[in-house]
Amino acid sequence: MPGAGLDALRAAILALFPDLSGARFTLLADGWESQAVDVDDRLIFRFPRFERGAGELAREARLLAVIGPVSPLRVPQTRFHPGPPCFALHRKLPGAVLLPAQYAALPETARHLLAEQLAGLQLALHRLDPGPLRQAGAGPVWDWPEPETILRQAWPRLPPALHRPAERIAAAALPPDPAGSVFGHFDLHGWNLAFDHASGRVQGVFDFAGSGFGPLHRDFVAPSLIAPDLAFRLMAEYEAQGGPKLDRARIAWLTGLHRLMELGEATEAQVARFGLLGNLESWLPHLP
Incomplete structure (x- = not known):
C-alpha cells in the first residue's frame, strides 16, 4: 500500500484485527522506506513504501530474533505479515525520539550515560557471530556511490560558499577500512531511539532495516545527527569498553x-x- 493515507491503513489493520476498532490510530512521520501507524500508543504497524520493502521487513524480523537475546538495549519483537497488505507489527518500545535540541538540554551525566549505552550496543552487535545473522538474511550494507557522483548530485543544491568544502569532502581519498567489516545498525540516530526523557536513559532501539555487514567506521556516522558532541563521546566510550582504536579523521x-x-x-x-x-x-x- 505505497503512500496510503491513515484511513486506508486503519482499514487494512482492522480487517485483520477487528478488536482494535475502538483504538486510537496515529500516522507517524513517514520514514524513508516505510509508513508507521501507532495504535493506542502500544502497537506499531509498519507498511513498506515500496515493493522491495516487503522483503526488507521480513528480513528485519528474522534479524531481530537473533539480535534481541544478546542486545543490551531492548529491540522490537517483530512479527511479519506477508499480506496482502504486507506489514510488520511490534509492541511499541517505551520512550520517545531524541532530537538535537533535546540532546543540547541534557545534563552532563545523561550525555555520558547515553554514549555509554550506545557504545555497549555497538560492541554487542559488532561481536555477534556472523553465521546466524547470515542465515537470518543479513548481507552487506548498501554501497555508497563514488564521491564524484555524490558531489555531482549535491552540487545544484549547494550555495557558492559550500562549493570548496564540498570539493574537499569528495576529494578525501579513503582506502578500504583498516578495521574490516562488522555487523552493525548503521542508522543509529535519535529518530531510531526510544529515549526516556525523565530518566535520561535509552529504553530501546528500533529500525534495523538498514543493518548488515559493513565497514566498522561507517557505523559511527549516524549518531552525529543527534549531536557532534555525542559522536565523539561515543567513539571514546566504545574504545573504553574494549572496542578497537578508531580513526576519528x-x-x-x-x-x-x-x-x-x-x-x-x-x-x-x-x-x-x-x-x-x-x-x-x-x-x-569537525573535518580534519
Whole structure:
C-alpha cells in the first residue's frame, strides 16, 4: 500500500484485527522506506513504501530474533505479515525520539550515560557471530556511490560558499577500512531511539532495516545527527569498553560525505524537513 493515507491503513489493520476498532490510530512521520501507524500508543504497524520493502521487513524480523537475546538495549519483537497488505507489527518500545535540541538540554551525566549505552550496543552487535545473522538474511550494507557522483548530485543544491568544502569532502581519498567489516545498525540516530526523557536513559532501539555487514567506521556516522558532541563521546566510550582504536579523521570524512550524499539524493521536501543543508554546514568545523 505505497503512500496510503491513515484511513486506508486503519482499514487494512482492522480487517485483520477487528478488536482494535475502538483504538486510537496515529500516522507517524513517514520514514524513508516505510509508513508507521501507532495504535493506542502500544502497537506499531509498519507498511513498506515500496515493493522491495516487503522483503526488507521480513528480513528485519528474522534479524531481530537473533539480535534481541544478546542486545543490551531492548529491540522490537517483530512479527511479519506477508499480506496482502504486507506489514510488520511490534509492541511499541517505551520512550520517545531524541532530537538535537533535546540532546543540547541534557545534563552532563545523561550525555555520558547515553554514549555509554550506545557504545555497549555497538560492541554487542559488532561481536555477534556472523553465521546466524547470515542465515537470518543479513548481507552487506548498501554501497555508497563514488564521491564524484555524490558531489555531482549535491552540487545544484549547494550555495557558492559550500562549493570548496564540498570539493574537499569528495576529494578525501579513503582506502578500504583498516578495521574490516562488522555487523552493525548503521542508522543509529535519535529518530531510531526510544529515549526516556525523565530518566535520561535509552529504553530501546528500533529500525534495523538498514543493518548488515559493513565497514566498522561507517557505523559511527549516524549518531552525529543527534549531536557532534555525542559522536565523539561515543567513539571514546566504545574504545573504553574494549572496542578497537578508531580513526576519528576517517569517521569525520565519512560523515561529511554522508551528509553531502543525503543532500543530493533527497527530495526537495526532505531537504527542507530534515534540514539537510544545515546538517552539512554544521559538520564542516569537525573535518580534519
